[in-house]
Amino acid sequence: MIVVDELVVEYVTQTGEHVRAVDGVSFTLHPGEKVGLIGPNGCGKTTLARCLNALILPSSGRVEVDGIDTRDETRRLELRQRVGMVFQNPDNQLVAATVEREIAFGLENLGVPWEQMQRLVDEALRQFDLERYRKHPPHLLSGGEKQRLALAAVSAMRPHYLILDEPTSLLDPVSREEIVESVLRFAASAADPGREHNPPGVVLITQFPEEVLALDRVLVMHRGRLIADDSPKGIFSRVDRLREIGLEPPVEFLAEAIWREGPSVHD
Ligand SMILES: Nc1ncnc2c1ncn2[C@@H]1O[C@H](COP(=O)(O)OP(=O)(O)OP(=O)(O)O)[C@@H](O)[C@H]1O
Ligand SMILES: [Mg+2]
Numbered sequence: 112m113i114v115v116d117e118l119v120v121e122y123v124t125q126t127g128e129h130v131r132a133v134d135g136v137s138f139t140l141h142p143g144e145k146v147g148l149i150g151p152n153g154c155g156k157t158t159l160a161r162c163l164n165a166l167i168l169p170s171s172g173r174v175e176v177d178g179i180d181t182r183d184e185t186r187r188l189e190l191r192q193r194v195g196m197v198f199q200n201p202d203n204q205l206v207a208a209t210v211e212r213e214i215a216f217g218l219e220n221l222g223v224p225w226e227q228m229q230r231l232v233d234e235a236l237r238q239f240d241l242e243r244y245r246k247h248p249p250h251l252l253s254g255g256e257k258q259r260l261a262l263a264a265v266s267a268m269r270p271h272y273l274i275l276d277e278p279t280s281l282l283d284p285v286s287r288e289e290i291v292e293s294v295l296r297f298a299a300s301a302a303d304p305g306r307e308h309n310p311p312g313v314v315l316i317t318q319f320p321e322e323v324l325a326l327d328r329v330l331v332m333h334r335g336r337l338i339a340d341d342s343p344k345g346i347f348s349r350v351d352r353l354r355e356i357g358l359e360p361p362v363e364f365l366a367e368a369i370w371r372e373g374p375s376v377h378d
Contacts, residue, residue: 113140113163113194113272113312117172120158132158134335135172142271145298145313147323147343150332151357156316159332160276163314164194177271192221195270195311199277201257204264205249210241213249214264221268231267238297239263240289255286259293266297272312273298280318291315291322320347321361331358 120133132155140146148156161167162174165181174181179190198204207213214235218228236242239259244252249260258278265273275294279287298310315323323329329346331339333356339346347353347360 112142112177114173114175115139115159115162116174118159118162118169118174119171120155120162120167121170122158131335133162136332136335136337137172138330138337138340140272140312140314142312143298143310144328145295145326146315147326147329148314148316148332149318149320149323149329149358154332155335156332157276160196160274160314160316163272163274164191164196166196192268193271194274195265195268195272196274196276197258197261197265197278199280201254201261202250204261205257208248209246210244210249210252210260211236211246213260214267217264217268231269235263235267238266238300239293253286255282255289258282258286258290262290262293262297266311269308270311271309272314274314274316276316277318278315279322287319287322291325295325320358321363324361324363331356 116137118133118136119131122130122132124130134155136155136159148159150156158167162169162181163176165187168182176190176193179186179193181190183190205213207216211232214232215228218231223231236245239262241256241259241263244256249257252260262278273294279290282290294313294315298313313326315326317323324343326343329339329341329343330337331346331353338356339352347364350360350365353360
């Protein structure tokens, strides 16, 4: 379980000004739970995400992952194995000469034995639909394929939690859908009977509300605070509140809201 308790993160700018990027956020993420995190630009989503694997430490409050406090330097490696991160731009994350080497890279660092590594690489290539690119250099892949590769490489390490910070924002609509589908498929396949690992918890940060519809819960941030934590339906049925902070619900919900008001037969 991830526990975020009264988390505050303050940045000090070059001019010495204090910016409170995260301002007293508390929530828990249970193993296997899939959560969306939305909110306007600059509301603190990336800062919060980076706190989950100790890339940023709390100014005050606490972040704990399966009982490991992110401040505990002695368990940092273990923490980073548990919490896999994928960022907006896969180019910053891809380092190897071929697609299969890219997936193997993290596993080698973990000291995974060769045979098991081959099996995990094959499985990741299959799960993220990259088998045909096995020997290709990553930089020749399309944006969507690169992002699937970044996901495959992180997922192969079997993290307990996958934190995805706007993994789709640079992609076209079709690739965006593929990314979200492949994450959900990976998480579901991990739950298949006979698998040796449990489905990962997922935190998906996105500026596209329709991408969180299939998730278990949605967190909404505004000016460093968590202002809502509810089911997608609960979040998006409050159209006015979303619009107040500059967010648009997915069109499905607008259609539903209009329908509930009924046709204006009076005039
Ligand atoms: N290194 C930094 N130094 C000073 N201020 C920062 C730093 N990083 C982020 N901030 C500020 O902290 C706030 C939160 O930034 P953050 O990147 O977490 O927001 P975000 O919700 O991820 O935004 P976006 O949707 O644009 O990705 C913003 O006001 C930002 O300007
Ligand atoms: Mg961000």
